[in-house]
Structures are given as structure tokens and as C-alpha cells.
Amino acid sequence: MTASFDFDFFVIGAGSGGVRAARIAAGHGAKVGIAEEHRVGGTCVIRGCVPKKLLVIGAHFAEDLVDAARFGWRIEGRHFDWPTLRNNVLADVSRLERAYQATLDSHAVETFHARAELAGPNRVRVGEREVTARHVLVATGARPQVPADVPGAELGITSNEVFHLEALPERIAIVGGGYIANEFAGIFHELGSRVTQLVRGNRLLRGWEPALADRLLQISLGKHIDIRLDCQPTRVERLAGGQLRVALSAGEPLEVDALLWAIGRIPNADGLGLEALGVTRRNRGEIAVDDGSTTNLPWLHAVGDVTDRMQLTPIAIREGHALADRLFGGRHWTVDYANVPSAVFSHPPLASVGMTEPEARERLGGVRIFTADFRPMKNVLAGRDERALYKLVVDAATDRIVGAHLIGPEAPEILQALAIAVKAGLTKAELDSTVALHPTMAEELVLMR
Incomplete structure (x- = not known):
């Protein structure tokens, strides 16, 4: 099948969508290569939904241990140790990374642990090497957004860094009203931090069923999470003691030990060589694709968050699967985006x-x-x-x-x-x-x- 190409299929990005596409294509007999500049597993496995859900589970014990007394359990000397939870979560992430790599290896997918960029039609530069491929897939996901118009914004952290905190912050400001912001607000509150949530708009979870968003707001306020609507940072400064001083669009400045930006995710499509090839991109920089995940170039495809169609891991997996089936398995099907279930793992x-x-x-x-x-x-x-x-x-x-x-x-x-x-x-x-x-x-x- 390879003929004059080094690979039948080359995947840039070893996240959930890329790994699924690579595995299915290899199962159909294609010669497949995949490149990942960070860690195999992508956002969901390494720094997203999996470790975050483990933190959610760990945080739930705070309420469960209190409630246990009403069920007859006497628990003396309750104490939470952040390094223990953090290290165990990171260890499980490493286990999953090895499992993803083992899946690629068992399907004879050649893995390149290096950055990959498009070098020309059907050509990919990966590390110091250049390879050719009949079909190329971009599955580079998305990255957390940090505001460019807030001086000192770089002093905050994002969901990429939050899993590696040396210590649990006593006071944390979380900026955002979407699912990531609400999930981390619940996590840090239950683990003992004093949480202030800064929301630019006038409600939580825009686009969700209003009755649910209102109920979450009511419950969160009842738990003494300080939620400030119509409020956002205008400047961030580091104080002499290491704390952060956050100036706000409404109200007095806020002093915290950590600031977490959770204001959305931007498709990772920059620096891949798309412009030189004339690949069509849309308003947030996402790669434009048709229903079959193909760009305006017939040999170049994209799936997952980099297309910004629906930023959900199971969707990226289905998109990658459908593409590989169509290109190498003779099976033509497309992803149905109607009635896709979603969740917010808040408290x-x-x-x-x-x-x-x-x-x-x-x-x-x-x-x-x-x-x-x-x-x-x-x-x-x-x-x-x-x-x-x-x-x-x-x-x-x-x-x-x-x-x-x-x-x-x-x-x-x-x-x-x-x-x-x-x-x-x-x-x-x-x-x-x-x-x-x-x-x-x-x-x-x-x-x-």
C-alpha cells in the first residue's frame, strides 16, 4: 500500500483521537507513524479529564468523611495530604501513558517522540527527519487560553500546571464560569482551599440548562465558595511574600496564593506549516474540515479539538475511528453530533x-x-x-x-x-x-x- 511513500498514514499528535485513528488504520493493514512532542495520551489522559476526575473523587471524601458520623462511623484524626493525592494521580497518569504506548506498539505503529510539522504536500518534518505519507492527520488538540490583555496574566496557572502544584493553596482565585472552572472550584473547596470564582458573565455554565446552572450556583454559594459574577481580573501582580494581588473590574483587589485561568481552550493549529500549504482555518484558528474530517487538501485531515467542532474526548475518538475506516477500511460513516451527552464533574x-x-x-x-x-x-x-x-x-x-x-x-x-x-x-x-x-x-x- 505504501508504494512511493514512507507511510500510508502519519498522525501528528498522540492524544485520544490520534491514537484511535492510528490503531484502526494499522488494523486495516496500513503502515502508520505517529508523532508526539509531549507525552503519549494527550490532554485527556495526561493533563485533563482523567487526572481531574481522580481529583474529583479524592475531593469527595471531604464530605463523605463528615457524613460518615451520621451513619455511625467514628473517624478520628482526619487529615488530608495533598502530595499523596497528587503523586498517586500522577503515577496513574504514567500508567495510562504506558498503556497507550503499548497499544501503539502492539499494532506496529512507529512512534516518534518529537515535534512534527508539515514540510510540504504529503511531507512531514519530525524532529531532524523528514518523512512522506499518503495521508496525514493533524490531531494536536487544544490548549488552555490565557488572556493577552491582562498585565501579569502569566503569573497565573492553567489546567496544564494545576496537577503539579507543590502545595495546596490556602487561597485560590479561579477565573471562568465554564465546566473546567466549576470543577476545580469544587475540588479546591473540598480539599480545604478558600476559593474565589471570578466569572465575566452574569451566570455559570453558559449554554447549559439554566435550571441546572442556577442550582449549582445556589449550592456553591451555600458551601461558601465566593462566586463573583460580572467580574474579571484587570491586572495581576506578585507581592513580596509570593502572593498574588489581583485587581478586578468590580470591587476591591483580591489577594491569593494562586490564580487559575479556566476561560476556554484554543485549537493547537499554529506552527504546523498550515499557512504555507494554504490550509483553510476558521475564526478561532481551528482547522476547517468536511463531514469526513478532510481539509481542503485531499491528503490532509484533522480530528478532535484542533477542529473545534465539539471539544469532547469521545467525539475525537469517533472522528479518528471514522476517518481511518474510510481511508483504509472501505467503510464510510460519519460522526453524529446530535444528542451527545456531557457532564460537569462539579460538587x-x-x-x-x-x-x-x-x-x-x-x-x-x-x-x-x-x-x-x-x-x-x-x-x-x-x-x-x-x-x-x-x-x-x-x-x-x-x-x-x-x-x-x-x-x-x-x-x-x-x-x-x-x-x-x-x-x-x-x-x-x-x-x-x-x-x-x-x-x-x-x-x-x-x-x-
């Missing part, structure tokens, strides 16, 4: 699939809304006032469930099954006909009337 977590209520009213007109607002059994016995909220959005004309939105303990785990119902186009009547599994939180989904 408590949110999970959502399908249309929000405002979206459904705009697109469908007539909708019916069903909600369950309740205290989970564990919270009742623990003496916590924190309430869960489940919400279903139903098309009034067809009775189809077009949206499902949950906030509460284990919401993402529960929603995964409900996402199947939304994707399959099941009706509210079919949900109602399902016998409740009692006593569970999930039974509320089939008891709404």
Missing part, C-alpha cells in the same frame, strides 16, 4: 443530553417540562440540605423526550443510560411505563407526572 455533578428548555421552546414551540426536585436519601440522613434536580424536556406534539438534565450525586452515571433513551427517540409514555427501581435516585426519572 455536585451535572449531566445533560439533548435540548435545553429554551432551545426546545425556540425550535419546537410546544414543549412539556417535567421535574423532580428532591433530597437524596444519603443527604437526608447526613443532615445536608443539598437537593438534586432532574428535568425532562418533552416535545408536546410527539411525546418524544428531547432533553434530559440532571444535577445531583452520580448524575453522569445515571444520565448515560438516559442518553440512550433520548438518542433512540423514546417517548415520555415509554419512560413512564418502566417500573421504578426502588429505592434509587434514578427512579425519579420514571415517576415524573
Whole structure:
């Protein structure tokens, strides 16, 4: 298959999308190479969703250990040690990195641990070497955004560095209102830091179901997370003692021990040689591709966050899989971006699939809304006032469930099954006909009337 090329398929970026594309292509018999300048595994495995979820799990013990007393458990001498959690998380990340590399090796994918750039049509410069490939895939992901218009912004950290903190900050400011900001606000609060969350807009989680975002705000404020809406940093300075002084657009300056930028992610498409080849890019610098993940050059492709279609790891994996199947397996299919479930691993977590209520009213007109607002059994016995909220959005004309939105303990785990119902186009009547599994939180989904 290689003919006059060194490789049939060369992948730039060994994250989730790139590794999946490489493995599938190799399984179809293609000669595959892959280059990674950092660590195999990419953002999700190395410095994203996997280590962050481990921190979320670790942080949950703070509440669980307090609640344990109401369930008869006496736990003396509770103490949290940040280096222990940090080091164990980083060790597990290294384990996963080895597993990803083993997957590539077992499929005879040649790995280049070096930066790769496009050197010309069907040509890639990787380290000091230049190789040719029939098809090239760019799967370089995205990077955390740091504001260019805030003096001293470089004194803050991003989600890339947060997993390597030497010590847990006593006071931390987290800038942003999206999922990363809310997740780290919950983590640091539960681990004992005093958290101030600075949000440029007037609400959390823009684009999410408003009822869930409002409930998270209410719960977070009740936990004494200092959330300041319509407020953002205007200047950051290092004080003599090492602390940071953050000037704000509203209110008095803030003094903290750490500042975390969580204001979005930018596609990693710069410095790859795209301009010289005339590759089309869009407004945030993302690589423009068609439904099959091919650019305006027929030999060049892109998947994952660098295309900015939907920044989710499972989407990048599917995009890479579909591309490899089409190029080397004779199987033509495309990723369906409708009704993709997503979650925010905050405290408590949110999970959502399908249309929000405002979206459904705009697109469908007539909708019916069903909600369950309740205290989970564990919270009742623990003496916590924190309430869960489940919400279903139903098309009034067809009775189809077009949206499902949950906030509460284990919401993402529960929603995964409900996402199947939304994707399959099941009706509210079919949900109602399902016998409740009692006593569970999930039974509320089939008891709404």
C-alpha cells in the first residue's frame, strides 16, 4: 500500500483521537507513524479529564468523611495530604501513558517522540527527519487560553500546571464560569482551599440548562465558595511574600496564593506549516474540515479539538475511528453530533443530553417540562440540605423526550443510560411505563407526572 511513500498514514499528535485513528488504520493493514512532542495520551489522559476526575473523587471524601458520623462511623484524626493525592494521580497518569504506548506498539505503529510539522504536500518534518505519507492527520488538540490583555496574566496557572502544584493553596482565585472552572472550584473547596470564582458573565455554565446552572450556583454559594459574577481580573501582580494581588473590574483587589485561568481552550493549529500549504482555518484558528474530517487538501485531515467542532474526548475518538475506516477500511460513516451527552464533574455533578428548555421552546414551540426536585436519601440522613434536580424536556406534539438534565450525586452515571433513551427517540409514555427501581435516585426519572 505504501508504494512511493514512507507511510500510508502519519498522525501528528498522540492524544485520544490520534491514537484511535492510528490503531484502526494499522488494523486495516496500513503502515502508520505517529508523532508526539509531549507525552503519549494527550490532554485527556495526561493533563485533563482523567487526572481531574481522580481529583474529583479524592475531593469527595471531604464530605463523605463528615457524613460518615451520621451513619455511625467514628473517624478520628482526619487529615488530608495533598502530595499523596497528587503523586498517586500522577503515577496513574504514567500508567495510562504506558498503556497507550503499548497499544501503539502492539499494532506496529512507529512512534516518534518529537515535534512534527508539515514540510510540504504529503511531507512531514519530525524532529531532524523528514518523512512522506499518503495521508496525514493533524490531531494536536487544544490548549488552555490565557488572556493577552491582562498585565501579569502569566503569573497565573492553567489546567496544564494545576496537577503539579507543590502545595495546596490556602487561597485560590479561579477565573471562568465554564465546566473546567466549576470543577476545580469544587475540588479546591473540598480539599480545604478558600476559593474565589471570578466569572465575566452574569451566570455559570453558559449554554447549559439554566435550571441546572442556577442550582449549582445556589449550592456553591451555600458551601461558601465566593462566586463573583460580572467580574474579571484587570491586572495581576506578585507581592513580596509570593502572593498574588489581583485587581478586578468590580470591587476591591483580591489577594491569593494562586490564580487559575479556566476561560476556554484554543485549537493547537499554529506552527504546523498550515499557512504555507494554504490550509483553510476558521475564526478561532481551528482547522476547517468536511463531514469526513478532510481539509481542503485531499491528503490532509484533522480530528478532535484542533477542529473545534465539539471539544469532547469521545467525539475525537469517533472522528479518528471514522476517518481511518474510510481511508483504509472501505467503510464510510460519519460522526453524529446530535444528542451527545456531557457532564460537569462539579460538587455536585451535572449531566445533560439533548435540548435545553429554551432551545426546545425556540425550535419546537410546544414543549412539556417535567421535574423532580428532591433530597437524596444519603443527604437526608447526613443532615445536608443539598437537593438534586432532574428535568425532562418533552416535545408536546410527539411525546418524544428531547432533553434530559440532571444535577445531583452520580448524575453522569445515571444520565448515560438516559442518553440512550433520548438518542433512540423514546417517548415520555415509554419512560413512564418502566417500573421504578426502588429505592434509587434514578427512579425519579420514571415517576415524573
